[in-house]
Amino acid sequence: MATATATVHPNIALVKYWGKRNGPLNLPAVPSLSLTLDTFTTRTTVTWGSEADRAQLDGRPATPGESKRIFDFLDLIDPRRPPCAVTTANDFPTAAGLASSSSGFAALAVAGAAAAGQDLDAQALSVLARQGSGSASRSLWGGFVEWEMGTREDGTDSVGVPVAPKDHWDVAMVVAVVSDAKKAIGSRPAMRLSAETSPYYGTWVKTAAADVEVARAAVLNRDLEALGRVMEQSTHKMHATMTTCTPPVFYAQPGTIACIHAVMALRDSGTSAWLTMDAGPNVKVLCAAADADAVHAALAPHAAVVHRLGPGGAPVLS
């Protein structure tokens, strides 16, 4: 019996992953690029060898659906594994709209492989984490990370690649939580619906690689305006594939729209602030760290809570 604990930060996509080319292996239809955040973490402990498979999430027993996802994932590490015990907790509210599955499956990969006695490097852990949740493939590194979609059938080259470490650029990500209402549809079924029914999905897929190229160069050049422009376009294109689904998928709430206008007004008044949104109503704004207070103040009237975050580091194993 061995036990390992991993502490992992969530990441936010600046150029989005939306759509799969292979469901069972969880291979993406597009490449993506993200920023790993500081402050918030998922902490996961795996004990390899227990009387039965048992999982605790945020202090409560996992539901049957959650347990299946967790233990199917541990089967990927070793199909002949013993029963295992898993305890996982986020120190951030899931309603914050921060991708908890990104840190969740990355933490399960890191702690699970270590508890199993497997010495996997970050790339191998990324390939593993990807099979739990796509965005998790990017949480194996701090700072800016690209998820290369790869070309191999077996997905072994569909993996995260570090682009720049967390201290490369003094930026902030200001997160406006505008609603904590449970979303009507999760990202996985919404992605599928976009691929199956949106007339814009083809354009989304065709233009994504060029967006990642622009974003990577902008990160390396520390060019906030170039990164911001392509980041906003990626978000709006992704949401365009959702709103044009049958039936439409619409995550924005009135507060979302108010935040979008607040960000545009900030830019009109000379502050370089750029927004992104995921499969939910909350708005995340990238800006220079020196502008984070001004961005926070502009979003606060439209949000229930505003978090001020920065670039975070790589997973820590203990």
Ligand code: DP6
């Ligand atoms: C909108 O990684 O949660 O946050 O691979 O189906 O588990 P699965 O999806 P998930 O999707 C994240 C989608 C997104 C954009 C992104 O993080 O790139």
